[in-house]
Amino acid sequence: MPVVAAVGTTHPLAFAGVTFAMQVLAREGVRPVCVIAGVSAQDARSVLRRTPLDAATIAAQFDALREAGVGAFHVGALLSTDAVRAVAAGLAAFAGVPVVVDPVLAATGGDPLADDATVAALRDVLLPCATLLTPNLDEAGALLERSVRDLDAMRDAAPALRARGARAVLVKGGHLAGDAIDVVSDDAGVRTFRTPRIANVLRGTGDLLAATIAASLASGATLDDAIVHAHTRVADAIAHGVLFAGTRVAPETR
Numbered sequence: 001m002p003v004v005a006a007v008g009t010t011h012p013l014a015f016a017g018v019t020f021a022m023q024v025l026a027r028e029g030v031r032p033v034c035v036i037a038g039v040s041a042q043d044a045r046s047v048l049r050r051t052p053l054d055a056a057t058i059a060a061q062f063d064a065l066r067e068a069g070v071g072a073f074h075v076g077a078l079l080s081t082d083a084v085r086a087v088a089a090g091l092a093a094f095a096g097v098p099v100v101v102d103p104v105l106a107a108t109g110g111d112p113l114a115d116d117a118t119v120a121a122l123r124d125v126l127l128p129c130a131t132l133l134t135p136n137l138d139e140a141g142a143l144l145e146r147s148v149r150d151l152d153a154m155r156d157a158a159p160a161l162r163a164r165g166a167r168a169v170l171v172k173g174g175h176l177a178g179d180a181i182d183v184v185s186d187d188a189g190v191r192t193f194r195t196p197r198i199a200n201v202l203r204g205t206g207d208l209l210a211a212t213i214a215a216s217l218a219s220g221a222t223l224d225d226a227i228v229h230a231h232t233r234v235a236d237a238i239a240h241g242v243l244f245a246g247t248r249v250a251p252e253t254r
C-alpha cells in the first residue's frame with residue numbers, strides 16, 4: 001500500500017488541515033503518516049489561535065519517516081517562516097518523492113494563517129520543492145504580488161509561478177462564477193480542467209483536492225489522471241456535504 005505523508009497544521013474540527021488530509025488519504029486507499037508543523041484552534045467562523053511548532057520538532061518528525069517508504073507528500077498550511085524552512089529542509093531528504101504544496105494563507109472565514117514573512121518564505125523556500133503547487137486565486141496573487149481575478153490572469157499566473165521553481169502549478173478557479181476551471185502549467189504547457197459548478201459550498205475543498213492528488217501520484221498516476229480523479233472526488237464531496245459544527249463539510253467520516 002502506498003504511503004503518503006500529510007504535512008501541515010492541525011484543525012480541531014478536521015474539516016480542513018492536516019487532520020482532514022489524513023482522513024482523505026485513508027479514504028483514497030493509501031497509508032497516511034504525518035508531520036505536524038503547527039497547531040491551530042479554529043471553529044467554523046474564526047481562527048482563535050495558531051501556534052507553529054519549532055524547527056527541531058518538525059525536523060525530528062521528518063527523520064522518523066525515513067524508513068516509511070513515503071511515496072508522496074501533501075503540504076498544507078504552515079504558520080511561520082521557521083516552519084516553512086524546516087519543512088523545506090525535511091523534504092530535501094526525500095529526493096524524487098512527489099510533493100504537492102497547497103500554499104494555504106487564510107481560513108475561509110477570512111482570518112489569516114500566514115503573515116507576510118511566511119508568504120515570502122513559501123514563495124522563496126518552499127515553492128521550489130513543489131512537484132505541484134495548488135494555489136487558489138488569492139494565494140496565486142499573494143505569491144506573485146499582483147491581482148489574479150479571472151481566467152486570463154490564471155493563465156498568466158500558472159507559468160509565472162512555475163518560473164519561480166515549482167515543477168507544475170494548478171491555479172484553482174473555484175471562487176470564480178460559472179464552471180469550476182483550474183489552470184495547469186507544466187512541461188507540456190498550459191491547459192484548463194473544467195468541471196460543472198455544483199451549486200453548494202463546502203469547507204476544505206483545497207485540502208481535499210491536494211491530498212487526493214498526492215494519493216494518486218503515490219499510486220503511480222500521471223498528473224493529469226490524478227487531477228481528473230481529484231476533481232471527481234471534490235465534486236462528489238460538494239454534492240454530498242454534511243452539516244457539522246456550524247458549517248458544511250465533506251462526508252469523509254460518514
Ligand SMILES: Nc1ncnc2c1ncn2[C@@H]1O[C@H](COP(=O)(O)OP(=O)(O)OP(=O)(O)O)[C@@H](O)[C@H]1O
Nearest residue numbers: 136172173174175180197198204205206207209234
Ligand atoms: N462549486 C464547485 N463545484 C465544482 N468544483 C468546485 C466548486 N468550488 C470549487 N471547486 C473545485 O474545488 C477545488 C478547490 O478550489 P477552491 O478554489 O475552492 O480552493 P480553495 O480556495 O483552496 O479551497 P478552500 O475552501 O479549502 O480554501 C478546485 O479544483 C475547484 O475547481
Ligand SMILES: Cc1ncc(COP(=O)(O)O)c(N)n1
Nearest residue numbers: 009016017077107108203204
Ligand atoms: C489548518 C488549516 N488548513 C486549511 C484551512 C483552509 O480551509 P477552509 O478554507 O475550509 O477554512 C484551514 N482553515 N486551516
